[in-house]
Structures are given as structure tokens and as C-alpha cells.
Amino acid sequence: MGENEEKRTLTYLERLKQKAITQENYGGEIKEEEAKMEVHDCPECGAGRAFRQGLTACAYCGFKFMDIRLTDGVHIKKENNS
């Protein structure tokens, strides 16, 4: 192995390494976040979101939180439709 050959391999690797490290990921960096709790109040009457025949409408004033029909997922089930 000639000296030049070795140099070429190294510089190629160095360049590749630099590029791999500095390349920006699609969607940006991922931020590590702590577990948290959130709540969605009813914008009409200010009541907390309670379960009454489902979760898609406010249990107190009937305001529709969402227009779509829910299908079965991991935690959200069809029964959550108001």
C-alpha cells in the first residue's frame, strides 16, 4: 500500500465522517421531553373534557371537539365517539 493510497482512504473516511455528523436530519433535531399531562377545556363553556357517551363532544354543553369518526386504535376505541 503506497502512502498516497493510504492518504486517499483516510481523507475519504474523514470526509464521510464529517458529512455524516454534520448532516441535518429531515424534520430537525429531536428534543428529549419529560412526561407531561395536558387537558383540553371546552372553548364554549370552559368545562373539562369528561366522558359522556364518548369524548368527541363536550359532556356539558355538547360542543363538538372533533368532526371525524374515531376508529379502534391502541388506546382510543370506537366507543369514544359521542
Next chain:
Amino acid sequence: MFGLFDKKYHNPELLETIRQTQDRWFDFLDKLETRMHEMCMAAVPEIREVFNQDTDLYKRAHGHMLMGLRGQIDQMRHKANKTKEENIFYFIDCATAELPDFISSAGREYHNKLHTFRMDCINRHYIFEEKIAHYTSLLNNAAGEQDLEAIYQEQLTAFENIRDKFVCKQCGGNMTIPQIFFIATYITCPFCQTQNTFIPSTGAQMVLHQARCLAEQRTAHLLKIYEETKPKNHHLYQQYLRSMFDEWNKIVPDMAEENEKFHQRLLQDHSNSINHY
């Protein structure tokens, strides 16, 4: 007819060209292999370093680097294939066309020589392909395995520490998270019945992503036993898959139903595949 009484065919020039072509082909592959060896040997510690320094959750910098190196190896494979087609097979086809009939005694000797030449070149190329497979797996395994078990246990402890620390956003009542969740879920406040949305930490969300790898790490010994049997024993593979999926479901019980479908699919794929030798 059939050239049975033809004079013996002599073509020392062709023999010389065959010898030179074969030498060039062997030299060419030797050079590619040396280059591949140098590159991979220098790359292994670098890959490990990038992997260890990579703070991205999905280790994407490591992924980029690995892809770049594998691309280089693919380029070499491509070059070898091209040269084989253009300089070996094309040459053989041209030379064959100019020889006397294969069934004549005059032609047979040279046809045999060309056949031997072709087989030697193919065998040498086969060795080259085996080296590609060897170096590719060397690069793939260069970073070593992450200790996913430790990461998982860390998340379990972290969850135990925070599970009682949440209060209802609506009424301030104390809430306890019933089990560890890996994706956002509704938790009902026991006092005001408000549905709070619990969003797990990024680390806990990653458990869902790593669950399969962790299950595979836990059952790697079973896969090894299966892989070492010759001929491959179908039942051992089924045993391995079953315990791998059991472990997987233990880690993320919420996904058990989906995982079972995938289990069925893998079993089916395996019984349909032909690689059981």
C-alpha cells in the same frame, strides 16, 4: 461433415490472450479486494466512534456513515460486474464464434479451454462476492450492540418515580398513572372525571421503537441454536419466533394483537421460503 478429419486447430495467439485476460481479471479483483480491506479496516473504529458520539435517538449520523460505506462497496461490486460482462464474457463469446465447430475434434480442445477459462473467472468472482458479504457484515456489526435491557429498565424506574406525581389540570386532584404507557393516552381524573392527556417522555416513547430489538436480544441464543442446525430445523425457528414474540408482547402488551398478526406473517413467510438447507 462434422469436421471429423480436419487438421488439428492451433491458435497460440488466442491462448496467450486468454492467459493475459485471466491475469488481468485476477489482478483487478485483487486490487479491489485490497482497497475494500483497507477501507473497511480503517472504517470500523470510526463507525464505532460515530455511533458512540451520536446523540440522535435513532442514531442517524451512524446510519448515514454506514450507508456511505456500503455505497462504496456497492460501487466496487458494480465495477466488477461490468468488467466481467464487458471483458470476460464478451471476449469469450467473440472467441467462441471464431472457433471451429464444437463437435469437431479440432474445435473441442479450444472450446474446453474457453470453458475452463470461463469457470476460473467465475470462481474468482465468487470469492470476491464472498469477501463483499464478509466486509458488509463487518461494517454492519462494527458499532456493536446497544444494551437495550439497561435502557428499558431505566425507563421502568423513571416511570415508577413519576407515576404518582401528576395532578389533574382541571381540578388539581392527585392522579396515578395505572401502567406505563408508550404513546399518549387519556387518563380520567378520579375526582372531576376530566380526561387528561398523558404524554409519555421521549425515552418512554422510544421503548415502543426498541421493543422488537430488545426482544431479539433476549432470545438471541434461540436464534443461534436454529442457525447452527444443518439442515435447518423448522421447529426450532418456530420456537424462537414464539419466545421472541412473547418477550415483545411482555414489553409492549398494548401491541400484542398487532404483533400476533406479524407473527403469523413471519411463520408463513418462513414456510414459503426455500432457504432451509
